[in-house]
Amino acid sequence: xxxxxxxxxxxxxxxxxxxxxxxxxxxxxxxxxxxxxxxxxxxxxxxxxxxxxxxxxxxxxxxxxxxxxxxxxxxxxxxxxxxxxxxxxxxxxxxxxxxxxxxxxxxxxxxxxxxxxxxxxxxxxxxxxxxxxxxxxxxxxxxxxxxxxxxxxxxxxxxxxxxxxxxxxxxxxxxxxxxxxxxxxxxxxxxxxxxxxxxxxxxxxxxxxxxxxxxxxxxxxxxxxxxxxxxxxxxxxxxxxxxxxxxxxxxxxxxxxxxxxxxxxxxxxxxxxxxxxxxxxxxxxxxxxxxxxxxxxxxxxxxxxxxxxxxxxxxxxxxxxxxxxxxxxxxxxxxxxxxxxxxxxxxxxxxxxxxxxxx
Amino acid sequence: xxxxxxxxxxxxxxxxxxxxxxxxxxxxxxxxxxxxxxxxxxxxxxxxxxxxxxxxxxxxxxxxxxxxxxxxxxxxxxxxxxxxxxxxxxxxxxxxxxxxxxxxxxxxxxxxxxxxxxxxxxxxxxxxxxxxxxxxxxxxxxxxxxxxxxxxxxxxx
Numbered sequence: 098x099x100x101x102x103x104x105x106x107x108x109x110x111x112x113x114x115x116x117x118x119x120x121x122x123x124x125x126x127x128x129x130x131x132x133x134x135x136x137x138x139x140x141x142x143x144x145x146x147x148x149x150x151x152x153x154x155x156x157x158x159x160x161x162x163x164x165x166x167x168x169x170x171x172x173x174x175x176x177x178x179x180x181x182x183x184x185x186x187x188x189x190x191x192x193x194x195x196x197x198x199x200x201x202x203x204x205x206x207x208x209x210x211x212x213x214x215x216x217x218x219x220x221x222x223x224x225x226x227x228x229x230x231x232x233x234x235x236x237x238x239x240x241x242x243x244x245x246x247x248x249x250x251x252x253x254x255x256x257x258x259x260x261x262x263x264x265x266x267x268x269x270x271x272x273x274x275x276x277x278x279x280x281x282x283x284x285x286x287x288x289x290x291x292x293x294x295x296x297x298x299x300x301x302x303x304x305x306x307x308x309x310x311x312x313x314x315x316x317x318x319x320x321x322x323x324x325x326x327x328x329x330x331x332x333x334x335x336x337x338x339x340x341x342x343x344x345x346x347x348x349x350x351x352x353x354x355x356x357x358x359x360x361x362x363x364x365x366x367x368x369x370x371x372x373x374x375x376x377x378x379x380x381x382x383x384x385x386x387x388x389x390x391x392x393x394x395x396x397x398x399x400x401x402x403x404x405x406x407x408x409x410x411x412x413x414x415x416x417x418x419x420x421x422x423x424x425x426x427x428x429x430x431x432x433x434x435x436x437x438x439x440x441x442x443x444x445x446x447x448x449x450x451x452x453x454x455x456x
Numbered sequence: 457x458x459x460x461x462x463x464x465x466x467x468x469x470x471x472x473x474x475x476x477x478x479x480x481x482x483x484x485x486x487x488x489x490x491x492x493x494x495x496x497x498x499x500x501x502x503x504x505x506x507x508x509x510x511x512x513x514x515x516x517x518x519x520x521x522x523x524x525x526x527x528x529x530x531x532x533x534x535x536x537x538x539x540x541x542x543x544x545x546x547x548x549x550x551x552x553x554x555x556x557x558x559x560x561x562x563x564x565x566x567x568x569x570x571x572x573x574x575x576x577x578x579x580x581x582x583x584x585x586x587x588x589x590x591x592x593x594x595x596x597x598x599x600x601x602x603x604x605x606x607x608x609x610x611x612x613x
Contacts, residue, residue, distance in 0.1 A: 105589065105590070108589075109589065147509065149505050149509065152504075152505045152508050152509060153501065153505065155508075155529070155530055155531055156494070156501065156504060156505075156530075158531065159491075159494075159530050159531060161491070161494045161495070161504065161530075162495070162498055163498065163499055163500065163501035163504060164498055164499070164500055164501070165500035165501050165502060166501070167501045167502050167505060172502065172505055172506075172509070174502065174506050176506060176509040176510040176513055177510065177513045177514075177517070178469075178471055217506055220467060221466065221467040221468075221469050221506075221507065221510055222467060222468055222469050222470040222585060222587045223469050223470075223471075223510065223514075225470070225472065225587055226587070226588065226589055227589060257589065261588060261589055261590045262590075262595075264561070264588060264590070264592065265590060265592075265593075265594050265595035266595055267563070268563075268592045268593055268595070268596060269593070269595040269596040269598070269599045270599070271563040272563055275563075307500075308500075310502070311500040311501075311502035311503055311506075338497055338498070341497045342497045342498045342499050342500060342503075343500050343503075344500065344503070345500060345502055345503045345506050347503070348467055348561060348562065349561075349562045349563070349564065350561045350562060350563075
């Protein structure tokens, strides 16, 4: 992906200074991992509220089965090229300045943070990836005194690099890709994925938001819901169905590669190099979900211990044969082997796995 | 006389596509709200609403520019609710001599359209969506152990 991304930067002359990347490096991801501390930075999204009762009535009268919530008097997603271009302009003027820094932040304060809300417009092709990338670059080049390169590069990489690369994977690997289940996971998705009704605050918030808005940002998708589904050993078919249905931008080519591939590692490493899993520590560090949770992020076992902690170790222990030789994961097993509470962690995880519906 | 039917899928709302440069009286565009698409997975209601609204707006805007459209809403009595059945029915009824579509992004629809074309009995042609910046197949050779084919740049307008 990194090679491809660099080629695309050169091919389309995006963020280039002759043959070299502007800013002297290709990738500024290291600067993009902050938690949001200052609420006053947040901006309201640019919305285009529309009356849509005629469509919701059509769906109801036709008996189309849907999930999620809608306010038929305020449908807020852009549905035309003009509206999409306005959302793009708003992103440049108001959100880009903080996009990269907080793109991985998790917060109960705001569902969109500094994300562009352009994924639906892009995926149904109301706007093109090249015009988005060029508009953002042009805006940045006129406002370099206010907007850092890391904000811009992180955004452009998602569209010029990752999005195109995922599509390439999809067409290279379908239809087999849809059958891959590297870990042989078989569990059913807990019912609370469809209601948000779980005591784990990060999941409850991320799922409720998804049901209300048909949207969650990539770290909510990857490191909250996706992380949990992988640690809990949910069948990738179940996970795919959920992601493909619930998000307004979800079309199979982009959904299945990101879900079954990147998030669930069910492809055994075609998309990514290692599974995206974490214990509670990552989620706590990225935001404020844990501070009001019924579970304790620091607690590994026993009453009130955050399920992410014991499930994290259970996942690694049960998949040792498949993961230990991965050079990016080997460290985890050296840590695990030195831990004295291995049995307690495994027992705790077994107990949570037996009661997934009640978590 | 040439009578062309051109399919536009719900995620192909690219008004900048070369198809739409000038209205052409021998071309009719086809857009469909279908149970086939509302039901292949259980969608969020905002997703279905978002697609239908965007599709309707797209067809309306292009009709105002002089393009001819057949737009079937979900409750239209003529709606077959299935893509191949609808195309078959229209070709037979309206006497289209040619069927054209843009390459779908989904494998499911790609297979369905290829099968549909094989049965249609008139010339069929697929066009690029003129949206992405790389070729659909650019990684296919890479995974067969060959070097990736180059990602063809579109002309920058």
